[in-house]
Amino acid sequence: MTANIVKNTLFLKRRQESPYNSGFYKEKDKHANYTSYFSNFAKNNFTIIMSEQLFDDLHIFHSLANELITDFNEKGISSKINSKDLLQKFNLSLNNEGLEDKELKELLKDLILHTPKTSGKLFFNQLFGGLNSKAVLGDLLAVLLNNSMATYKIAGPMVEVEKEILRKISQLISYPDSSGGTLPTGGSMSNFMALIISRDKKCSKSRISGNTQNLICYTSENSHYSIGKNASFSGIGRENVRYIKTNEKGEMIPDLLRTEIEKDKEKAFIPFFVNATLGTTVMGAIDPIYDISKICKQHDLWLHIDGCYSGSVIFSKKYKHFVKGIEHSDSFCFNPHKTLGTPLSTSIFLVKNQKDLHDSFSNKAEYLYQTDDDEYNLGQTSFECGRRNNALKFWTLWKSVGTNGIAKMVDQNYHLANVARDYITNNKDYTLYSFEDSLSVCFNYKNYDPKIICTELYNHNKLMIGYGKHKGNEFIRLVSINRENSEENILNVFKVIETFCKNNL
DSSP, X not given: XXXXXXXXXXXXXXXXXXXXXXXXXXXXXXXXOHHHHHHHHHHTTOOHHHHHHHHHHHHHHHHHHHHHHHHHHHTSSOOOOXXXXXXXXXXXXXXXXXXXXXXXXXXXXXXXXXXXXXXXXXEESSSOOOOOHHHHHHHHHHHXXXXXXXXXXXXXXXXXXXXXXXXXXXXXXXXXXXXXXXOOSXXXXXXXXXXXXXXXXXXXXXXXXXXXXXXXXXXXTTSOTHHHHHHHHTTSOXXXXXXXXXXXXXXXXXXXXXXXXXXXXXXXXXEEEEEEEBSOTTTOOBOOHHHHHHXXXXXXXXXXXXXXTTGGGGGOTTTGGGGTTGGGOSEEEEOHHHHSOOOSOOOEEXXXXXXXXXXHHOOOOTTTOOSSOTTXXXXXXXXXXXOBOOHHHHHHHHHHHHHHHHHHHHHHHHHHHHHHHHHHHTOTTEEEOSOTTOSEEEEEEXXXXXXXXXXXXXXXXXXXXXXXXXXXXXXXXXXXXXXXXXXHHHHHHHHHHHHHHHHHO
16 A cells, blocks of 8 residues: 555656646645645545546646647647548557557547637537537536436436526526426437427327327428427327428518418317427527417417527527517527537426426336435436436536626627628628528628538638528528637638638639
C-alpha cells in the first residue's frame, strides 16, 4: 500500500509539472501533503490503480481538448476528407492487440481535428451549433457518474435534478401541477411518445390488443419527417397521416386542417392527433398554435407542439408571443441542444397530465423497481429504461445563468438572425426567401445555384452551410442558433460567399 501511495505521489507531482496543467487538477494541487491525501484515498476503499488510470486518461483528455478548442478557434472548420479515403487516412481497424497510450493519443488527435467542428465560427449547417461551457461541465460530470435514470436507487439526487427542470418548464408554458415529463433521446422520440399517448387516450385497448381502428393524425406539410416514421412505428400507418398545406411563410393553414378533419369524420375515420410545429426545419415557420388549439378542442383531438427547433422562446419575454395558446396544448417538446448550446442530445418532453405518461409507458419489473414509488422511478414514465443522465448538463447551464440568462441567449439568436436579414435586404445581389421572426435565414446570392455554392464551400473547406427548398424555390439556409457568434461572425458568412463565388464560380 505504501508503495502505491508513493507511486501516486510522484504521479501527482508529475501532473503539477505538466505543461498542460492549466487548472484541470487544481483541486488536487490544494493538497500539500500528497501522502496524507492518498492515505485518506485508500481508507475510503477506492482502488488506487484504477484511479490512477482514470487520472491518466483525463490528462490525455485535457491535452486533446486543448488541441481541439485551439484548432476550432484558429480555423473554424475542419478539412474535408473524402469518405472513400477514411480507411487509408486513419488507423480505424480493431485488432487483437491494443495501442500504447502515446500512439492512441496521436490517433485520437488526428481523428478529432478532422471531425466537423460544430462549435466553430464557420458552422451554420445544422439546427445546432456552439457549446455552453457550463453545460459541457455538467455533461462531463454525468459521464463520470454514469448513472441510469430509471430508478431513484441508481440515480439518487439526479432524479430531482430532472424533475426540477420539468417543473420549471411546465410553469413557463402554464401547464398545471398535474403535468409531468421526461428527457428522451431526441425530438423524434419526443414526437413518438406524444403520438403513443394520444393513441392510447383515444383507443385505450390499443395498448393491450393493438390498433384495429382507422386512427388519423394531422401535421403540416413542412413538419419534421419523424411524424411519418412514428405513424409507422405506432401502428397508425403512414397512409393515415394527413399533411396540411401551408402558407407562403410555411405555417399550417388552420381552415384546411378543419376541412380535413371533417372529411375524415364523414368517412367514419377517427381523428385523434394534431402536431403543430414551433419552428419548421427549413423555414423556421411557427404554426398558429392558438387557432389550431381551438380546432382540436372542438373535435376532441390531442394537440402536440413540436418545438424542438424554436421552443426555447418560452424563456424570452420578447419572443414568447410566438407561442400564444401553448397552454391549450396537451404535450410539448423542445431541444436545448439546438439553440442553447447543451451537448447532444438534450430533449425535453412534457404532458399536461403525468398520468397519461404513466398509463402509456409504465410496466411491471420487480427486478428493477425495488425501492421508492413511481414518482421517483423515472423508468415508469419513459420509453427507455437505461436512459443516461441528460438532465445535469441543462440544469448546470440553467443554474449558472438563471432563467434571465437563458432568455438573453434566446434573444441573441434572434438578434443575429436579424443581422443576417438586414444585410440581405440592403444588398441588391441577394434575394431573401424567409421571413422575420425566424432563426432560419433563407437567401440566394446573384444567380448562383445554391446547391453548388454550399457543396463547393464545403469541398474547399471555406464554410459549412446548407440549402433548402420551399414552395418551389431553392436557396441557401443560414441557421442562427449559435449564440456565441458575434455580428462580425454573421457578416463574415456573406463575405466568404461573395469572395468564393468571385474567385471560384
